[in-house]
Amino acid sequence: MKEFGCFPDNVTYNTILGFFCKKGRLKEAGNLLQDMKEKGLMPNRYTFNILVSGYCKVGWLKEARKVIDLMVQNDVLPDIWTYNMLINGLCGEGRIEEAVKLKDEMENSKVLPDVVTYNTLIDGYFKHGSSEEGFRLVEEMREKGMELNSVTNNILVKWYCKEGKMDEASERVRMMEESGFPPDKVTYNTLINGYCKAGKLREAFEMMDLMGRKGFKMDTITLNTILHTLCKEKKLKEASELLSSASNRGYLLDEVSYGTLLAGYFKDGMADKALQLWSEMRKKEIIPSIITYNTIIGGLCQLGKTEQAISKFKELLRNGLVPDATTYNTIIHVYCKEGKVEKAFELHNKMVEKSLKPDVFTCNILLSGLCSDGMLEKALKLFNTWISEGKAIDQVTYNTMISGLCKEGRLEDAFHLVSEMKERSLGSDHYTYSSILGALASAGRMNEAEEFMSKMVEVENFREQSLQLKEQNVKTSEITEAYDPDSNVCSEQIIELCNQGRYKDAMRIFEASNQKGVTLNKSTYIVLMEGLIKRRKRLSKAVQ
């Protein structure tokens, strides 16, 4: 009896443990493990592996390694699952080199890498920008006589989609049809998402049709893809209708479905709808993941409801969820916005304490916080430390520093960063332009402003950018941007003056708005810059 009672208990525990780990609810997982030990049940290979997977999922790799040590102590050797999960964890952190090293280590031990190992690494390389290495591993698989399975192919399809190479993606799918691994549900969902992201909605719907004809029923992920696309197109009403009709027609909705619409509402300034949806979701007992919590916290922060945001943060901790980098970044951001830079840094330290690595976002937020709080020197120091430590920085990092320097009138330093940016092949954009332009205008150096513009335009693909922004502007202008009246009035005036060819006057308004610290619409900068270029051409013609 005892023996019989014991065995199913262990399995039961493992199953529930797996459920909690999958959902990122580590606190509950920990409690359960404790409970298990108290009942005198020994963790087995499954138990250990479940824990490794749980820790890897939330990025606690050190803890995952500790579990592995514990395994060895208990005479349970790590198996192919353990290795693959750890490799996946490393890839998720962008630590591909270490992951590959682990694969080599496996080869030396008796656990040989399998197709899962390769797929994990290939996807890791694709996700972190080294597609050549990814393809090299595909070659290595072939050399070893390993067959590419549908997961491998789906990884490739996804990569082509991400690169916007939809023709090559379809070609890959055609190859799959001839192989032993025909396209599956994931393949179709990947393609549908690819077409949606590329703005080719007609093709996306054709693909949904094809998916159905191939006998695959639309699932939650297909629905969520469409929901996301509708939200992106600002068709919130349609999205909301889809959500309720899908639910009525028996489709399963999950926390991602709700999270998607929630984010859509917040982005579109419909905060009350968002909050309403949140309580609707809670009523349906759909448990939000860390990402959904991030959405609501971000939304509340945007509304200036910091207290409520913090209370949601505490709530997620109580629910046993593990905050991720985004969670910390969001709260660090709101502290910076409120001028509580010290509190922001405290949280940054907490982040490090929890072995979460501050990323580009964290850096950018802190830099902008320091700059707008009049601590430019500190910002510069942080910026330089970040660079000397070889950490990743991006366009936004440079733009933040350039803007900070420009606001203090340190134009020469700003110019220096603009060229440094180019050296790192990070392109300038309208943020860069507007900072420099604004500083030059404030200093009354109009001629240089124009000169700077035409110089930039020669190098960057400015025209394309401006076309893109104009397109975006058509969409956003359909919805009233009511949140900043100052910004709208100034923007309209500037655009109107530019249309009349009165660029000098436009610059004057620009200068004034700049001094007041008013942020203009993206498109205003573009219109103004184009105007300045036209004027410059006109002047140079006149001289000739």
Next chain:
DNA sequence: CTAGGGTTAG
């Protein structure tokens, strides 16, 4: 108990 599709932040 591991790999591939959908959600978040500057």
